Amino acid sequence: MMTSFDEWLIHAMSRIDIHSPLFIRAAVTAAEFDLTRGLPLVTLLWWIWFRPERQIGAQGETARRQAHELVIAAIVSGLIALAIGRLLAHELPFRLRPIFEPQLHALYPPPNPKVLLPRTWSSFPSDHAMLWGAVATAILFASRPVGIYALLHVVVLICLPRLYLGLHYPTDLLAGLALGVGIACLVNVPPIRALVSKPVLAFAERSPGLFYGAAFLLSFELATQFDELRLLAFGLTHIGHYAQ
Numbered sequence: 001m002m003t004s005f006d007e008w009l010i011h012a013m014s015r016i017d018i019h020s021p022l023f024i025r026a027a028v029t030a031a032e033f034d035l036t037r038g039l040p041l042v043t044l045l046w047w048i049w050f051r052p053e054r055q056i057g058a059q060g061e062t063a064r065r066q067a068h069e070l071v072i073a074a075i076v077s078g079l080i081a082l083a084i085g086r087l088l089a090h091e092l093p094f095r096l097r098p099i100f101e102p103q104l105h106a107l108y109p110p111p112n113p114k115v116l117l118p119r120t121w122s123s124f125p126s127d128h129a130m131l132w133g134a135v136a137t138a139i140l141f142a143s144r145p146v147g148i149y150a151l152l153h154v155v156v157l158i159c160l161p162r163l164y165l166g167l168h169y170p171t172d173l174l175a176g177l178a179l180g181v182g183i184a185c186l187v188n189v190p191p192i193r194a195l196v197s198k199p200v201l202a203f204a205e206r207s208p209g210l211f212y213g214a215a216f217l218l219s220f221e222l223a224t225q226f227d228e229l230r231l232l233a234f235g236l237t238h239i240g241h242y243a244q
Contacts, residue, residue: 030161034224037128037158041135041150042223045071048142065201067142070188072197074138077184078222081134084183085127085176095124099166126168129176130183131225132158137184 030036049071132154140147159173187193204211 027161027164030157031165031167037223038132038135038225039223040153041132041139042219044139044146044150045074045135046219048139048146068201068204069193069197070138070142072200073141073187073193074135074184075218075222076196077134077138077180077187078131080187081130081180081183082127082226084179085125085130088125089122089127092122092124094122095169095172097123097167098169123168124172124175125179126159126162126172126176128158128162128225129154129168129173130180133177133180134184135180137181138188141184141188 048067051067133151136147136150136154139150154177159168159177162168163170163173187196
């Protein structure tokens, strides 16, 4: 179901005739490539974790621990946002993606199967906007200039290409961003942040090799938005269909 705001913005965008092959390819690349999607934000999390502190002694150690807590809070916020986004998409009434709506189909470039699959689920809310909106907001707590860049990255290189390609309605993206920002703000309340980060930091001190190996694996999956695992889950849930 399309809201009046969605209808107004979609038709306003359709008046801007930007359908050159180069522009379409750039939008598909931004929506499809991890290098332009989540990888820069995950890289910023590693920078925050290892960022040298100006203070020395006890003050430096306190600042370093706070930076580590902020990174953990960012990842936890993103994972919670992703889980809630999937739950909402499953429980709320199904919303067909704009590119598949017959009355809107002509307004968008031809769909790219690699971008769409396996995202045949409801388009509301945008899990991309929720996940990366949460991570970018958490980065803002660690560094205002870097956090502002992160939020602009989410809007320009993650949300706008998906809007242009018809993968989401405007309200899908706005709701996803609002939910992601809200989740990150909640997790970054100091007592909550300290609570969720305490066992992770204890694990890092107890088994640093195992911790950083797991952190690298989690970073990879987060940067790719767990695409391989979701493809595997998609295949397993449709194995009966393929066997026919």
